[in-house]
Amino acid sequence: MISLLTLTPRPAYSAIDVMRLSHHFGRTLRQVPAEADTVSHQLLLRAGLVQQLAAGIYSYLPLGWKVLRKVEQIIREEMDAAGGQELMLPALHPIEIWEASGRLPLFGGTVFTLSDRRDRGLVLGPTHEEIIADVFKRHVQSYRDLPLLLYQIQVKFRDEARPRGGLIRVREFTMKDLYSFDVDAEGLDESCRKMLQAYKNVFDRCGVPTVVVEADSGAIGGKDSWEFMFLSDSGEDQAVICSACDYAANAERADFRKPDVPQETPKPVDEVSTPGIKAIDDLCAFLGIAPWQTLKAVFYSADGQPAFVAIRGDMEVNETKVRNALSAVDLHLMDDVELEQAGLVAGYASPVGLKNVKVVADDAVPSSPNLVGGANKPDAHQRNLNYGRDWTADIVTDIALAREGDACPRCGSPLTIQRAMEMGHLFKLGTIYSEKMGATFLDRDGVAKPVVMGSYGIGTGRLLAGIVEASHDEQGIIWPSQLAPYDVHLVALSMDRPDVTDACERLYEELQQAGISVLYDDRDESPGVKFNDADLLGMPLRLTVSPRTLDKGSVEVKRRTEKESTLVPVEEAAARLQELLKQP
RNA sequence: CGGGGUGUAGCUCAGCCAGGCUAGAGCGCGUGGUUUGGGACCACGAGGUCGGCGGUUCAAAUCCGCCCACCCCGACCA
Numbered sequence: 001m002i003s004l005l006t007l008t009p010r011p012a013y014s015a016i017d018v019m020r021l022s023h024h025f026g027r028t029l030r031q032v033p034a035e036a037d038t039v040s041h042q043l044l045l046r047a048g049l050v051q052q053l054a055a056g057i058y059s060y061l062p063l064g065w066k067v068l069r070k071v072e073q074i075i076r077e078e079m080d081a082a083g084g085q086e087l088m089l090p091a092l093h094p095i096e097i098w099e100a101s102g103r104l105p106l107f108g109g110t111v112f113t114l115s116d117r118r119d120r121g122l123v124l125g126p127t128h129e130e131i132i133a134d135v136f137k138r139h140v141q142s143y144r145d146l147p148l149l150l151y152q153i154q155v156k157f158r159d160e161a162r163p164r165g166g167l168i169r170v171r172e173f174t175m176k177d178l179y180s181f182d183v184d185a186e187g188l189d190e191s192c193r194k195m196l197q198a199y200k201n202v203f204d205r206c207g208v209p210t211v212v213v214e215a216d217s218g219a220i221g222g223k224d225s226w227e228f229m230f231l232s233d234s235g236e237d238q239a240v241i242c243s244a245c246d247y248a249a250n251a252e253r254a255d256f257r258k259p260d261v262p263q264e265t266p267k268p269v270d271e272v273s274t275p276g277i278k279a280i281d282d283l284c285a286f287l288g289i290a291p292w293q294t295l296k297a298v299f300y301s302a303d304g305q306p307a308f309v310a311i312r313g314d315m316e317v318n319e320t321k322v323r324n325a326l327s328a329v330d331l332h333l334m335d336d337v338e339l340e341q342a343g344l345v346a347g348y349a350s351p352v353g354l355k356n357v358k359v360v361a362d363d364a365v366p367s368s369p370n371l372v373g374g375a376n377k378p379d380a381h382q383r384n385l386n387y388g389r390d391w392t393a394d395i396v397t398d399i400a401l402a403r404e405g406d407a408c409p410r411c412g413s414p415l416t417i418q419r420a421m422e423m424g425h426l427f428k429l430g431t432i433y434s435e436k437m438g439a440t441f442l443d444r445d446g447v448a449k450p451v452v453m454g455s456y457g458i459g460t461g462r463l464l465a466g467i468v469e470a471s472h473d474e475q476g477i478i479w480p481s482q483l484a485p486y487d488v489h490l491v492a493l494s495m496d497r498p499d500v501t502d503a504c505e506r507l508y509e510e511l512q513q514a515g516i517s518v519l520y521d522d523r524d525e526s527p528g529v530k531f532n533d534a535d536l537l538g539m540p541l542r543l544t545v546s547p548r549t550l551d552k553g554s555v556e557v558k559r560r561t562e563k564e565s566t567l568v569p570v571e572e573a574a575a576r577l578q579e580l581l582k583q584p
Numbered sequence: 585c586g587g588g589g590u591g592u593a594g595c596u597c598a599g600c601c602a603g604g605c606u607a608g609a610g611c612g613c614g615u616g617g618u619u620u621g622g623g624a625c626c627a628c629g630a631g632g633u634c635g636g637c638g639g640u641u642c643a644a645a646u647c648c649g650c651c652c653a654c655c656c657c658g659a660c661c662a
Contacts, residue, residue: 027612029612032596054653127662162661169661217662319659455662494620495620496620524620530622556621
């Protein structure tokens with residue numbers, strides 16, 4: 001064994017030791033920056049992990065980057081364990097590939113587009129299904145090559161209408177996307193199961209509690225999709241969760257049992273004067289009836305076409321369901337101008353006798369007799385409207401929004417609604433991309449078939465925000481030990497005391513020799529500053545060395561998660577820390 | 585895109601309504617000194633196109649107009 005003394009002295013150019021806080025880049029903030037609203041955003045800024053450049057565009061500073069890389073490493077390990085193979089795809093895409101898939105309009109304005117010097121159209125990739133399908137089709141010909149799981153961890157760009165919440169919703173973001181390729185639906189099921197487990201592992205290892213919910217697949221497409229949701233008030237999504245069984249869904253997608261209404265024989269239609277009465281509540285009060293006895297009309301513009309949406313008065317419209325029912329990209333409530341152009345009278349509209357307007361009715365409407373609806377003229381309503389007899393819809397399907405207290409579609413117990421952050425999303429794409437992109441393989445019988453695809457994403461920056469949301473206290477971040485930038489925060493009190501600095505230097509070396517990473521606060525700061533920074537930065541263990549502890553031949557060890565500290569003899573400190581690091 | 589809010593020093597903000605000296609405070613930063621177990625103290629100091637452009641005025645951080653940026657709610661969104 002070579003003695004340490006025989007090693008060449010450190011060359012001068014490596015003299016900056018960045019694990020000493022005096023040299024470490026990035027500073028802590030005492031005050032909360034005004035722009036930060038959510039807890040994670042505040043802590044990420046205060047601890048000096050990230051810095052904002054523009055709306056939804058962030059720099060990662062050394063400490064934040066270190067953690068992000070650990071997050072990526074966990075993801076990488078779980079993807080590899082599931083049989084995934086990592087590759088790297090371009091961020092810059094020729095616009096033609098997006099035109100080929102026909103998906104550009106679906107993304108609308110959220111795709112960043114640009115031109116090269118020859119005026120060719122390019123896209124800053126918002127996601128990579130098209131690109132991976134292209135890679136696939138050039139390399140895979142046979143069913144023997146399947147199943148196949150390919151993934152990438154890289155930057156993507158989406159010009160979000162509204163970035164928000166620090167890292168929760170950004171415009172330039174790093175995302176892990178894994179794409180699965182299978183011969184058939186059963187294969188896809190299996191790949192999807194693998195990913196469900198892999199995702200569960202990732203979030204468990206990151207210390208973020210998640211629930212799996214049924215989701216809407218939006219612009220990514222496909223038949224089924226699930227989201228991993230972290231229930232948090234800082235989230236921008238709403239999760240509908242059954243209070244009794246395991247039903248859980250994104251509010252965009254959630255179903256519920258609609259209350260049955262008494263069946264009665266249809267009565268004759270009868271017009272009633274309702275001056276100034278427009279809202280359902282007013283109508284009910286005026287006529288002395290309940291909301292479920294009314295028919296509510298809501299007007300949307302769906303890709304520029306007027307749509308009349310009819311739903312019973314005791315329910316609200318779920319716009320995502322309407323959008324899906326109409327296969328529309330853009331859906332918005334009609335404004336006054338659009339209403340007038342379509343010849344509709346807000347507050348008194350009725351589907352009866354309506355022409356040239358697409359009518360969508362909720363599926364509870366046909367079984368709800370004798371409803372009160374508008375008369376298609378001001379200040380009047382009609383009683384006893386009956387679906388089938390008086391009017392029909394172009395589409396009858398579920399378009400109702402699940403609300404707090406509604407009955408679970410599975411067990412009938414009350415549903416709860418909670419704010420949530422979408423941590424991961426799994427899509428069963430099927431063959432929609434492979435057909436458009438010509439990604440086929442030859443099956444056992446030599447027949448070319450479109451490959452069955454799945455896509456599975458995790459936003460790494462958002463996950464970082466979720467980790468901080470899930471693990472912090474009043475004082476700052478509490479890193480799960482597997483993600484902490486350093487294992488130990490070494491705090492020297494009284495830097496002017498040689499016994500303190502000597503002990504710290506020895507411990508600093510000794511711990512590193514033992515494979516423990518150390519952030520050493522060697523600054524000439526007061527104890528309060530150092531302790532507060534240690535709490536804010538959130539390393540799992542704090543090791544304090546001061547004249548007071550050295551008088552007892554000891555140093556002080558404290559877990560970030562605990563209030564109390566313990567004195568440990570200096571010579572036992574390294575062993576003790578090592579032991580503590582092994583226990584979660 | 586609709587609604588609301590905010591732009592003054594690295595950060596948090598006051599000053600603006602009621603125009604008027606070299607534009608302020610706290611924190612942070614630099615120098616020197618005193619301190620040292622939960623964001624210490626003293627002294628001195630550096631640091632500002634008052635978001636931008638235009639207008640009104642003898643005079644604009646302050647009043648008016650246009651624009652831009654950022655934040656929040658909604659729409660939209662993986």
